[in-house]
Amino acid sequence: EKGTYPHFMLKEIDEQPFVMRRIIQEYQDDQDNIKLDEDVRQAVADCDRIYIIAAGTSYHAGLIGKEFLEKIAQVPTEVHIASEFSYNMPLLSEKPLFVFISQSGETADLRSVLVEVNKLGHKALTITNVQGSTLSRESHYTLLLHAGPEIAVASTKAYTAQMAVLAILAVDTAQAKGLTLDFDPMKELGIVANAIEALCDQNEKLEQVAKDYLSTTRNCFFIGRGLDYHVGLEGALKLKEISYIQAEGFAGGELKHGTIALIEEGTPVIALATQEHVNSSIRSNVSEVVTRGANACIISLEGLEREGDEIILPSVHTLLAPLVSVVPMQLISYYAALHRDCDVDKPRNLAKSVTVE
Ligand code: M6R
Secondary structure, eight states, rough: OOTTOOHHHHEEEEEEEEHHHHHHHBBBBBSSSSOOOHHHHHHHHHHHHHEEEEOHHHHHHHHHHHHHHHHHHHEEEEEEEEHTTTTTTOOOOEEEEEEEEEESOOOHHHHHHHHHHHHHEEEEEEEEETTHHHHHHHEEOOOOOOOOOOOSOOOOOHHHHHHHHHHHHHHHHHHTTOOOOOSHHHHHHHHHHHHHHHHHHHHHHHHHHHHHHHSSSSSEEEETTHHHHHHHHHHHHHHHHEEEEEEEEEEGGGGGTGGGGOOOOEEEEEOOOOOEGGGGHHHHHHHHHHTTOOEEEEETTTTTTOOOTTTEEOOOOGGGHHHHHHHHHHHHHHHHHHHHTOOOSSSSTOOOOOOOO
């Protein structure tokens, strides 16, 4: 039920700190160690490469998951769009592990890959919000998101939950391999929960951004580098699916190779700047688009801000910044859709669970 919320989407955005804390509880044992099915641990330890298969928002979580698995656990990882995989199946490694990421666990495009994977005799792990879902039943292993039912068509809390579970899986794998880590994942996810809570309390400011930048525009661009680029892709998807604004996410360094031609007087550009090592470069990209007339809104992380009018996110571990930086984008999309009189929870032409190929 929506309770006092006008829309499920807003309720689900607000639930994210709670979901983070539930994930911490579910994946932690009494000694504060990561609690994971021994079979899952073994399957990751035994593989030489992970192939993530997903669609839509879950695909975007997969892009972040790849960074976690490679940077934290040193496991080579590829991410594939499910509907493309059957035609573009890469040359598989000797011991592949397939990881299906799906909120619903019912997406047909993923299922057809899973059927193929099962025929080939490879191992499959499904990360899903729905226990007993088709993908969960038909794969060898399952990790649950514990996000609670997600009703709004636009996925929000499932995306942050997917990233949190992938981070835990990466840390567990690193620990099993004996790699040294300089952070405690559960403590860091707790910090993320608090940061999301602080942001959800600032939604008036984000509503104003939606009004100032998006109330009449035809298009909007999201730019970022590294993790911020991937989060920008998700920000763009959120905005287009519920507000029908043509939105695209671009890698900051790619602008000059073509897309900067799209910038006109007043084009809204939302720039993400949460990663210290690319802070200067993304800010140069912001200057490039502003010089050509863009109306830029910068979302940065505490300590990385440079201008007074930025949206500054509370400081969190740099790798976990996507879990926090997506929240202003969810809220901006929500308010943009609201101000443009769109049906926030049930956008046109879309279904919550896509059970056709
Ligand atoms: O249930 P799944 O995670 O497999 O669904 C995948 C996509 O259909 C889904 O993420 C879709 O893109 C959402 N509407 C995004 O908000």
